[in-house]
C-alpha cells in the first residue's frame with residue numbers, strides 16, 4: 618500500500634490534509650519508519666508520487682498496519698458502511714450501561730448490526746436500545762432493545778453524576794445527564810441561601826424524577842436539614858425512594874462528624890399542584906425546585922405556597938418557552954410571585970441551551986420574601 622513519508626513534526630498537518638482530501642486509507646494506522654519519519658497510508662484516489670501536492674515528500678510501498686478501531690462504524694462491513702455513509706447515527710446517549718440511539722428509517726434494516734458494532738466498540742455498554750420517541754403522560758422514551766451483551770434487556774441501571782450514584786430507568790422515568798450542570802448550580806444557590814439564613818435548608822422537589830437534584834444537595838455535609846420530594850410517575854417514585862435511601866445513608870457531617878438527622882424526609886407519589894392542600898407541605902420549605910419545563914410557569918401559583926413566609930426563600934425552575942415570548946413569560950413568573958404575596962429580591966431568567974429555532978430552555982432563579 619502507498620504511504621506518504623513525512624517528518625514526524627509534520628504528521629498532524631499531513632494527516633489532516635489527506636483526511637480533508639479523502640486520500641487517507643481508513644482503518645489503517647500510521648507507521649513509524651526506521652529513520653524516525655512517519656508513513657501515512659493512502660488510498661487509490663491519492664495523486665501519484667510525482668504530483669506537486671506532496672511538496673517533495675516521498676511515497677513508499679509498505680505493508681498496511683492495521684489500526685485498533687476507534688469508532689463503532691469501523692466494525693461494520695465496509696460495503697454496507699459506504700452504501701449508507703451519511704445515514705448512520707452520528708450521536709447516541711448512555712445512561713449507566715444502557716446505550717440509547719436514534720436510527721434513521723433508511724438504515725433500520727441494519728439496526729441490530731449497528732447495535733452489535735456498538736457493543737463491540739464500547740465495553741462498558743451492556744444493552745443497546747433504539748429510541749422510538751417519547752410517549753405517555755410522563756414523556757418517557759419508548760425504547761426497543763436491539764442487542765444485549767449478556768442477554769438481559771432490563772433498562773434499569775445506575776449512573777454516576779457529580780460524585781454520587783443514581784438508579785435510573787430510561788424506559789420508565791425521565792432523566793437527563795445533560796442537565797448535571799444545573800444540579801451543581803442548584804447546589805451553589807442552596808449554599809448561598811444556607812449562609813444567608815445561617816442554618817440548614819428544607820428543600821421541596823415536587824417534580825423530582827429519580828432525584829438528581831436531591832443527589833447534589835444531600836451530598837453536601839449538613840446543607841440540608843430536611844426535604845419533601847415526589848413525582849406523579851410511580852416508577853419515578855420507586856427509584857427516587859431507592860436513591861434517597863442510599864444518599865441519606867452515605868451522607869456525612871462536617872469534618873467527619875455524623876450527619877444530622879433529616880427532618881422532614883418525605884417522598885410522595887402525588888400531583889405537585891395538590892401538595893399545598895397538605896398542612897405538612899404548606900409553607901414548609903426554604904428552597905423550591907420546579908422542573909416541569911412545559912408547565913413550570915403555569916404551576917407556580919399552586920406550588921409557591923410551599924415556601925416559608927417572612928424570610929428569604931428561593932425558587933429555581935426550568936421552562937421551555939417560545940423565543941418571542943420570553944418577555945411575557947418573565948412577567949408571568951413575576952406576577953405569580955406578586956400574587957402569592959411576595960416581594961422579589963433578585964430575579965434571573967437565563968437560557969440553558971439552544972432548544973430549537975423557535976423555543977428556548979430557560980432557567981429562572983428568584984430570591985424573594987413572601988408576606989403572611
Ligand SMILES: C[S@@+](CC[C@H](N)C(=O)[O-])C[C@H]1O[C@@H](n2cnc3c(N)ncnc32)[C@H](O)[C@@H]1O
Nearest residue numbers: 755791792823824825826848849850888889908
Ligand atoms: C422534566 S422531569 C424532571 C425530573 C427531575 N427533576 C430531573 O431533573 O431529572 C419532570 C418530572 O415531573 C413529573 N411530573 C409530571 N407532572 C407532574 C405533576 N403534576 N406533579 C408531580 N410530578 C409531575 C414527571 O413524571 C417527571 O419525572
